[in-house]
Structure formats: C-alpha cells, structure tokens
Amino acid sequence: MANPLQTRFAAADIAQAEQYLAHEPPTDIDPRIERLVNELIGRIADKWTLLVLEELEAKGTLRFTEIGRLVEGISQKMLTQTLRQMERDGLLTRTVHAVVPPRVDYALTPLGNSLSAAFCGVWVWAERNLETVENARTTFDARD
C-alpha cells in the first residue's frame, strides 16, 4: 500500500483533490459562509474535535470512556465539552441508556461524516506537500 490516504478516502475523492492544487480562486464571499468556515475551522482546531471525529468515523459507535481511551491525553472535562458542542452542531448523536452504571453511546450523523469527508482536500494537500513544508522550515531556520 504505497499511499496511506487510499485507506482513508475514496479514489475519486483523492483524484479530484489533486485538481485543487492547480487553480487560483478570487475575491469576496457571503459573510455568513465566511463566518461558519472560520468558526468551523476554529472548532476543528480546538485540538480535540478533529480527533474525536476521526475516531468515531473509524470505529462507528463508541461509548464515552472508549473515546476517552482512544483520544490520548484528553481530559474528562474537554471530552464532555467537545462531545456537547459536536452534538449541538448536529455532527453526532448522543444516546443515553437508562441502566446502572450509565451507558452513553456516541455516533456520527451523516452530517458528521460529510464534514470529515470535506477535509479530504486538506489531507491530500498535506500528503503531497509534507516534505516541501519540512524543507521550507529547515531552510528558514538555517538562514543567516
């Protein structure tokens, strides 16, 4: 398996994402979209959301403590907070089973799955340009 992204994204998605790298987009855009994109990226980048999204995407349905184990380093507080926000945004469903001890299942909604897929272009970019970025940094740090 030469290309690790092939284990993650559909071939057609990858093929298309490559085409992103050949164009140059212009000008202004609807401020509501702009705000949502910024907010989304801000949320995704809160360090935990993306990781939770990935685990749920890979594993399907998971319990609270299972996610906690899979997402290494996350505190209970941040796990709860992250899951609540994602639920609020409609990215996942939270199912409480009325048993003792409590059992709560989390699973991505189609919306959650599609958000993950929307980041395919970024994954492809990162794979293609990993070395370019690393070289740029080395060069930059060594100058003078």
Add this chain to the structure above:
Amino acid sequence: MANPLQTRFAAADIAQAEQYLAHEPPTDIDPRIERLVNELIGRIADKWTLLVLEELEAKGTLRFTEIGRLVEGISQKMLTQTLRQMERDGLLTRTVHAVVPPRVDYALTPLGNSLSAAFCGVWVWAERNLETVENARTTFDARD
C-alpha cells in the same frame, strides 16, 4: 449569481467537492501526515492565518500595513508573527526593499495558493450545510 462560492472556486473543484459528501472513509493513517494536518489546521485556526491567506490570494502582492488594514482587528504583533510563520512554512515570500521608509512586500507562493485551494471542500461543505447546522443548534438550545 446564485452561488457565492462560484466567485471563489473553479467549477470543477466545486463539482468534485460535492462528491465528498457521499462517502465514508475508514481506518488509520501515517502519523506524519496526521501530525501535519493537525498542525496545519491548528495554524489556520489561529484566527489570523486564514484571513491573511485570503487577502493575499485575492489581492496578490501586499505591503505590511496594507494587510494590517485589510485584516480588520489584527494587531501589529500578531500580523508580524503570522507572516513569519507563513514564511517559514513556505506559504509566502517576504521581499524587503532597501529604502527609507522601509517597504516590505508579501505574496503567496504556489504552495500558499494550493493550501487555500485545499480548503475548497470545507467551503463547499459550509455552504451546503449552513442552515442544517443553524437549525441543529436552535433545536439543541431549545430542548427541555
């Protein structure tokens, strides 16, 4: 112009991005890519990088103070910091003209342009799902 994204991205990019929304990707991935993606998203989400990227993409070459005016609310400190990081990653070039008062030009590299393009999928997702997310939030906030 019904679709504001059409002013920003090429038609083919948008068409493909729509296809992202129909698949479900699996399993694990090269940790180096993983790290770069997380770092990238973290950097993009530092609130300023994405905005600087957009302005440079839209306007081409800009001076320090021009970017400062265009990116509303950014402080000198953060502008400098953001530009330095982007330069280090090879996303833009910094050209110093030895004149008085100083003149410094910033412009995206092809790498910088392609990063912006890589986020096309996210923009398309946001446009398609803006109302879904807003409705989900309203419903969530109103429950109980």
Add this chain to the structure above:
DNA sequence: TGCTGTAGTTACCCGAAGGTGAGAAATGGC
C-alpha cells in the same frame, strides 16, 4: 530642529482555555 511614516521588536498585563481532583447519582456484588 523636530515631525512624519514604515516595519518592526519588546515588556507588561489580562482574560480565557484548559488541566486536576473532588463529588454525585444509582445499583448490583461481596
């Protein structure tokens, strides 16, 4: 002589993000 403008750097300070650890509720098992 001193004021202006550009592109920064530096020191200081504040608020918020996030980690830690305790508690809570409910019930089956020893």
Add this chain to the structure above:
DNA sequence: GCCATTTCTCACCTTCGGGTAACTACAGCA
C-alpha cells in the same frame, strides 16, 4: 454496609495567547 462502575459537573488554579503601548532606525521635509 460498603465498594466499584460510569458519566458527568463543579471549583480551583495555572498557563499562555494575544492586546496595548512604548521604543528603534533612517531619511525627507518644513
């Protein structure tokens, strides 16, 4: 009776991102 388990919430405290404002260097200009 007491402990363990699970999914949280709450209070406390620390860290750090980022804002503000002052300072620099240099030349033209009034």
